[in-house]
Amino acid sequence: MFAFLRRLFFFSSKKRYEADKEILETGDEAARKKLAEDPHTSPEMLYFMAEDPSDKVREAVAGNTATPLQISEKLAKDENADVRNALAGRLVKLLPGLSTPEHGQLFGFAVQALAILAEDEMLKIRRALSTGLQDMGVAPPHVMAKLAADVEREVSENLLRYCKVISDKDLLAILAHHPESWAVQAVAQRGKIGEELSEGIFKTLDVMAGKLLLQNRGAVIAPETLEEIVDYARDCLDWHDSIALHPSLTFELTRKLVGYAGKTVFSLLQKRKDFDKQTSADIVALVKRRIEFQENTAEGDVKKQVAAYKKSGKLGTETLLDALAWQNIKFVEEALHQMTGVKIADIHAAAAKHDAAFIVALCWKAGLQMRLALELQKKLAGVQPRNLIYARGGTDYPLEEDEMKKILHIKDG
Numbered sequence: 001m002f003a004f005l006r007r008l009f010f011f012s013s014k015k016r017y018e019a020d021k022e023i024l025e026t027g028d029e030a031a032r033k034k035l036a037e038d039p040h041t042s043p044e045m046l047y048f049m050a051e052d053p054s055d056k057v058r059e060a061v062a063g064n065t066a067t068p069l070q071i072s073e074k075l076a077k078d079e080n081a082d083v084r085n086a087l088a089g090r091l092v093k094l095l096p097g098l099s100t101p102e103h104g105q106l107f108g109f110a111v112q113a114l115a116i117l118a119e120d121e122m123l124k125i126r127r128a129l130s131t132g133l134q135d136m137g138v139a140p141p142h143v144m145a146k147l148a149a150d151v152e153r154e155v156s157e158n159l160l161r162y163c164k165v166i167s168d169k170d171l172l173a174i175l176a177h178h179p180e181s182w183a184v185q186a187v188a189q190r191g192k193i194g195e196e197l198s199e200g201i202f203k204t205l206d207v208m209a210g211k212l213l214l215q216n217r218g219a220v221i222a223p224e225t226l227e228e229i230v231d232y233a234r235d236c237l238d239w240h241d242s243i244a245l246h247p248s249l250t251f252e253l254t255r256k257l258v259g260y261a262g263k264t265v266f267s268l269l270q271k272r273k274d275f276d277k278q279t280s281a282d283i284v285a286l287v288k289r290r291i292e293f294q295e296n297t298a299e300g301d302v303k304k305q306v307a308a309y310k311k312s313g314k315l316g317t318e319t320l321l322d323a324l325a326w327q328n329i330k331f332v333e334e335a336l337h338q339m340t341g342v343k344i345a346d347i348h349a350a351a352a353k354h355d356a357a358f359i360v361a362l363c364w365k366a367g368l369q370m371r372l373a374l375e376l377q378k379k380l381a382g383v384q385p386r387n388l389i390y391a392r393g394g395t396d397y398p399l400e401e402d403e404m405k406k407i408l409h410i411k412d413g
Helices: 001-027 029-037 041-050 055-063 070-074 081-098 100-115 123-133 141-148 151-162 166-178 181-187 195-203 207-215 223-235 237-244 253-259 263-271 278-298 302-311 315-325 329-340 344-352 356-366 370-379 403-412
Strands: none
Touching: 001 029, 001 041, 001 356, 029 041, 029 055, 029 329, 041 055, 055 081, 070 237, 081 195, 100 141, 123 141, 123 151, 141 195, 141 237, 151 181, 166 181, 181 195, 181 207, 181 370, 195 207, 195 223, 207 237, 207 403, 223 237, 223 253, 223 344, 237 253, 237 263, 237 356, 253 263, 253 278, 263 278, 278 302, 278 315, 302 329, 302 356, 315 329, 315 370, 329 356, 344 356, 356 370, 356 403
16 A cells, blocks of 8 residues: 555656646746745755746745755856845845754855845845844844844944844944944944943043943943043033943042033032942032032132142142142142142143153152052153053152152263
């Protein structure tokens, strides 16, 4: 009985094959198209029909679930957009089932074709791939990166914001070359952002993207990057509130922020509940002192202002840090002159030469803390990071007393 059924199936299949072959050779377009659509058509026939002169026949082949994936690359390069679009739709549907190890080679054929289609000249094809693959965990990363780099917003924006298979390395490369601001803004809203990507987003200096990054609690911003952001934000009013509310804001960065931000930011800082009691108290005191300094030095003779602070016993490290925060360099120079007797001309000369040792010695003679000497090296003398002189043990002056006396004596003439 089984032998009879096998023979019957064999002859039936052979008869079908011969009939299909005749259609392939002599049939009109409608007959060939019908054959190309049939999921029972043999793979061999479909191979041949992938080169059919009719666009409609080739489109049917591209969409047929029985079409061998080995010819996907050929179909992806077809001159007709409808053929390529039909292939794109089929591959998107097939991809999840091809991701298992036993389908490794077939998966490779599909991915190869998808990579070609991701650069297709037709927007509708790239858009179809983007929409179909964006939530697919098995989507090939390099294909998704190509689509995410697309200059058409409807193709790439959602991938930049939501697609998890695109690596931070690829995203950074996209940000370095993408011409549109919406691209970096989309990246800044991703659910998880690492330190390197956060830095890359900031360095585009896109105002809206920077604001979105600061507001994104899934973004990890390295302390060094946050410090750069705070420094840059002096001229970027739109970032002030977001910085004030950022959970990683330290007291030292708060010092900088309070130096240039407005009263709205002061209010936000004082209302934050996530600081410990001591930090909260320090911030309140800092805000109050910064406001007072600005009011006291807004107008008038800088020599008299410095003298008044000196007479009241308030001319110290904190006051000079306040002056630096408000970029009141004249007050800083006059204060250093009155506290040390060193001529302002000599202070100017040292700053022009980026003389870190002179600045350190000057602060030592003025009885100021070494942390101010470090800030003055950066902001008064413009000393490059590699040439900065740091504190010994975190707080102590690193130079010997005799050396500092000698430095000031030489410079003082």
